[in-house]
Amino acid sequence: VEKMKRLGRLTCRKIWKVGKEDKRRVIHSLKVGISLSLVSLLYLMEPLFKGIGENAIWAVMTVVVVLEFTTGATLYKGLNRGLGTLLAGLLAFLIERIANESGHIFHAAFIGTAVFLVGAMTTYMRFFSHIKKNYDYGVVIFLLTFNLITVSSYRVDSVLKIAHERFYTIAIGCGICLLMSLFIFPIWSGEDLHLSTVAKFDGLAKSIEVCINEYFSDDNINQQEEKVRENSMEMEDPIYKGYKDVLDSKSSDETLALYASWEPRYLRSSSWQQYVKLGTVLRHFGYTIVALHGSLQTEIKTPQSVRVLFKDPCIRLAREVTKTLKELSDSIRNRRKYCPEISSNHVHEALQDLIDALKLQPRLFLSTNSNTNILLALATLATRQKSGKDFVASLSSVNNDNSDRLGLSHDKKSLRATLSKIGMTSLEFLEALPFAAFASLLVEIVARLDLVIEQVVELGRVAQFKEYSHDDVVI
């Protein structure tokens, strides 16, 4: 009994949770219940039943099958069903006309052949990607209705009358569905797509933010977190959570766009294609963040000293990128045109800063011949430098105090200090790798951000969002 009670409580909580996650689910459920009751009245109430008859049951069936969560899906199914039924009815009528001319046995054979041919052909048609995408349901209904009518026509004489009545009841069913989904708490696929796109931007921005903070956080905390992260790598990591939805968005985006393209509220269906395109670019952008996330987890750690060196420009760049992402998400959320001239310049400034920092700071000496020790070569050069004055020009940026101290002091202690200093800052190339990868991913992110901005601007144009600023000239 105790177990049952617990199970019951668990189930209740589950039911509550599903409803709380998205209240529209409760609304939709009630809508289906009401629609079904309404359509049942056709059958249950005497006067209505007299007008329509037995076939009222088809209205019930239509409501069950057609009424979907979003308006777009309902319209897609309803219109497909209507169209499929109509076309099937016409074709069936044609075939019956031809069949009726012939004898009884031949009639049956003719019907059998027609059923076979139409069945095979329509099924084959469903493999065409365009039809599959836009009219799959309609084709199934076409096949269904065609078979029902053609086959029944063999036994029933008044097929036309039946088809007629059935069509009416199906129309009534579709009508109720459309009424329900268009006017009573409508749930728009377009709205869903719009919001999910906005959420994607926010998620990506969040990912980058956490990524950067983690990368430049203190080592101790980092290692602790790393342990936690590895345990829950695929689960509750905020970085993973941020980009996860973006990566797997392809099919849901396409479905939403398909349904949205049926919705009357947004007639410019090309704008939905633009959302899908934007989704593709965002996914492309997301892959870089996955790589960035991966570079947090590499085994070769970048020494703290290197990270500190580039901390500020990196953080600044990341902050600019997240800022831009948030601006983009805001502009889409408010259906405002995004103006790249006004907003995104800072990113490129920050990028330039990072590149400058990279240019300024370290130099990498590659010995093309592994036997030539570059240190020695340099040493020789430097010795010569003292006699030949032509070197001073090339080294003009030197801090003179330092060079004096280093160049003139013959103290052994100072030598050792310098040595250890150089030892500290001289790095294996291998150790610099992870940071280099990190930095170049940041650069890559900026490059892809430009593609994203391009698509957002295009979206603003296609979907005719309002202008960014009312002071601008309206195009």
Place this chain on the structure above:
Amino acid sequence: VEKMKRLGRLTCRKIWKVGKEDKRRVIHSLKVGISLSLVSLLYLMEPLFKGIGENAIWAVMTVVVVLEFTTGATLYKGLNRGLGTLLAGLLAFLIERIANESGHIFHAAFIGTAVFLVGAMTTYMRFFSHIKKNYDYGVVIFLLTFNLITVSSYRVDSVLKIAHERFYTIAIGCGICLLMSLFIFPIWSGEDLHLSTVAKFDGLAKSIEVCINEYFSDDNINQQEEKVRENSMEMEDPIYKGYKDVLDSKSSDETLALYASWEPRYLRSSSWQQYVKLGTVLRHFGYTIVALHGSLQTEIKTPQSVRVLFKDPCIRLAREVTKTLKELSDSIRNRRKYCPEISSNHVHEALQDLIDALKLQPRLFLSTNSNTNILLALATLATRQKSGKDFVASLSSVNNDNSDRLGLSHDKKSLRATLSKIGMTSLEFLEALPFAAFASLLVEIVARLDLVIEQVVELGRVAQFKEYSHDDVVI
């Protein structure tokens, strides 16, 4: 007329192409046609019709709706339909019993309420992710059948008889579908999933191969290709083609696994979950390849000299990785267990080689204080080095010939030569970045390859593939 002809020819070619891409499509279409003709016989042939009656039409309907492309999908739909109908029939019968006890008016109200409640509740149930995934179709059919029976019961007295008959005809329809999809040219979802997984490995291997070749190919060709690539970035690039299917495989994988889990041929349904898991890891692996592909397209080019330096270890590593991927794909294709001990060691050897090469070759000098010019510091040190002998130890790996030549010659010409040599090999950190990113992505790829191998081994265990070698002890 000319236009019509051309359109006709185009359509014909399209039809031909769809069939040629996958011959099973033609087979499936014929199967649907045959099944429909067969099931129509129930209605068309006198003796059969007498036994079954009007309701034979439901068998036709069932065939249209249930017979799907793959066996798994057909089973899923057929069993869901059967179960849904049965449960709905039972519930409807129960409710009718209760309703019959009451008066006529109350009867109608009772039916209306029941329809509303059951409609709202089942619709709400469809939002539970577990039910949505496995039984969505069954729930719809449940709702459909329940409504049909309950509502008709108001007008028709012999509901039980009708339900009975209808259930029989639906069972006949389902039976024909199952027969057709199980025994006549069956198309297995499991097989599809298996093959698509194998194809993914091949695609990834191909991508890495092309990536590496392009990276280390001559600059001229590279730039030419780049132009072409940028134009067709998202289209015919072989690298993109290789990993594209992997990235977007989530929903198709899950659908195939769902259907496959219904297929009797492979009863161990957990192995399908393992395929889905493997797909997830492969996608994770693929993201790195996307990043690798991205690093081919960065604006800052790695100088040829750096690339040449690491060409061999990189190419070797990539070759080992692709070899491993091909071995993995082979072992899955032949349903053979993969034995990581035998095969993957070379990858780690190659990785070690690359790391050694990276360790050996260049050193990176970072100045922690940007005003301290490292060159000068070095020069000072080197000057001192000549007096103090303690330096020789630290520089013991020096080629003495070289150091002599450089250290002792006071010739101005040789100085300039050395200078230009250093100028050539001394790199901005910024220029080394892209290569560093490239190399560290290769390292990352190896790390993720291990995860992939892990999942493949697990797959071999769960799906009970045959042992790798018969000499091994069978576990």
